[in-house]
Amino acid sequence: MQLIWFRQDLRIQDHAALWHAAQAGPCIALVVISPEQWALHNDAAVKIDFYLRQLQVLKTQLKNLNIQLVIRHIPFWKDVPQVVLQLTEQLKVNCIHANIELGVNELKRDAQIQKLLDKYNKSLELYHDRTLFPVGSIRNKSQQPYQVFSAFKKNCYERFSVSLPQCYPQIEAQPDLQLDSIDQGAVCTFAELYPNHPAIELQDCWPVSAEYALTLLDDFINNKVIHYEEERDFPHLDSTSQLSPYLNSGMISIRQCIQALFRRQHGHFHIEHSGQQTWLDELLWREFYQHILFDFPQVSKHLPFKADTQKIHWRDQAEDLAAWQQGQTGIPIIDAGMRQLLATGWMHNRVRMITAMFLTKNLLIDWRLGEQWFMQHLIDGDLAANNGGWQWCASTGTDSVPYFRIFNPISQSQKFDANGDYIRQWVPELAHLDAKTIHEPYAKNSNLALNYPKPIADLKETRVRAIEAFKSI
Ligand SMILES: Cc1cc2nc3c(=O)[nH]c(=O)nc-3n(C[C@H](O)[C@H](O)[C@H](O)COP(=O)(O)OP(=O)(O)OC[C@H]3O[C@@H](n4cnc5c(N)ncnc54)[C@H](O)[C@@H]3O)c2cc1C
CATH class of the missing domain: 3.40.50.620 (HUPs)
Structure with a gap:
């Protein structure tokens, strides 16, 4: 048996x-x-x-x-x-x-x-x-794990040109076994498991059925991947796959995604358009972080990948942290993202980067607190991807953003949510503002009557403070 x-x-x-x-x-x-x-x-x-x-x-x-x-x-x-x-x-x-x-x-x-x-x-x-290639199998010429994504990706591309990872065949029905001798136990609902927890009401946002994840994948491959490169960074557009919860819980496999991506090429590794390549690269970021987790297990023990960044003096500021967590920072794009997370259990990737960078750089709050908050609220929470994303934004990770390249959340907002549609959706108290004012409501008139907080941080000063903190280690 x-x-x-x-x-x-x-x-x-x-x-x-x-x-x-x-x-x-x-x-x-x-x-x-x-x-x-x-x-x-x-x-x-x-x-x-x-x-x-x-x-x-x-x-x-x-x-x-x-x-x-x-x-x-x-x-x-x-x-x-x-x-x-x-x-x-x-x-x-x-x-x-x-x-x-x-x-x-x-x-x-x-x-x-x-x-x-x-x-x-x-x-x-x-x-x-869980991965396209067994962890521990992607090595550089010195038989060491890759620490830089582009080199890791190149190696994966070389493997793809030999053959794409294949799906396992469907299994047949088994001989019928009766298990009368043991207690099988029952599948419980969330309410049964946590009777004192408020009810979860996101079932309609994240449906579960035998076919749903595959339908989502098909819809993305048939209708969206072609525009993915140009549209993926705009949080008000429904232009990414939203497959992350399904991939992380294993309701769909990574091989099914790759096979669907190359279906039109009959399963051969032949890239036809930039959307296809960009989505493939995102799947490889997922792959990269899984391999990093295996090869450098310190990252899952609350340690930075770059050991010297352990010396950074993070600010211990409970009030700022709470404002960030609740979407009350006074910076609309940050608050929109944090409220999307609380309301849906998911946040758009561009906004994950902006909010994480704001916490770790402008507020100079320890990335581990942000990582923990995301994990406690994300439906797609995944140790490898979440840790990788946080350490990238905090400049403590492998191949992470240089510490001096700090996103300005207002410019990001103007660029990726130009009309303010995303902000309007998640920060309704700003919905009546025009497309210019909505990104920085108090910029021109600090007495504007709004039921919305003033910014908790001066972006210029805090940028300089973050760079100094990194330079000093
Ligand atoms: C601070 C931070 C925390 C994050 N935490 C998580 C997390 O806990 N779980 C998680 O799955 N992703 C995480 N990501 C990565 C990314 O934001 C999500 O995978 C993506 O937003 C999911 O949306 P999607 O399925 O529509 O992605 P698509 O754009 O359709 O991408 C397809 C798939 O590729 C993978 N992927 C895409 N981008 C990344 C990336 N940058 N890193 C790793 N994998 C990626 C995901 O599995 C995703 O479902 C995080 C990113 C940041 C910056």
């Missing part, structure tokens, strides 16, 4: 571990629910709700394949090895199949399970599934 353990990969198509398990024999599936561990990882409520909804879908999909799903509630991962061992004994399972998870706690958990299973002549088979 094979046990297939689903983690951040709740789908039945193109699933490395599921495919391997099904080749080896009849399967039973396992999902572990660990609310306390998720809290330690700062997982957002909206992300957990999304996950539990998808779990319900997965259960039905597995049932159609005659694969029974066992759910175990194990608050902390330190207790997972014993419970999993016990389950393998009850089910007479000799081999567990799972896809590798790259965080340090995840790797530690799996190493402990492996050690325990060894003693009982059982095995844990781990597969590369």
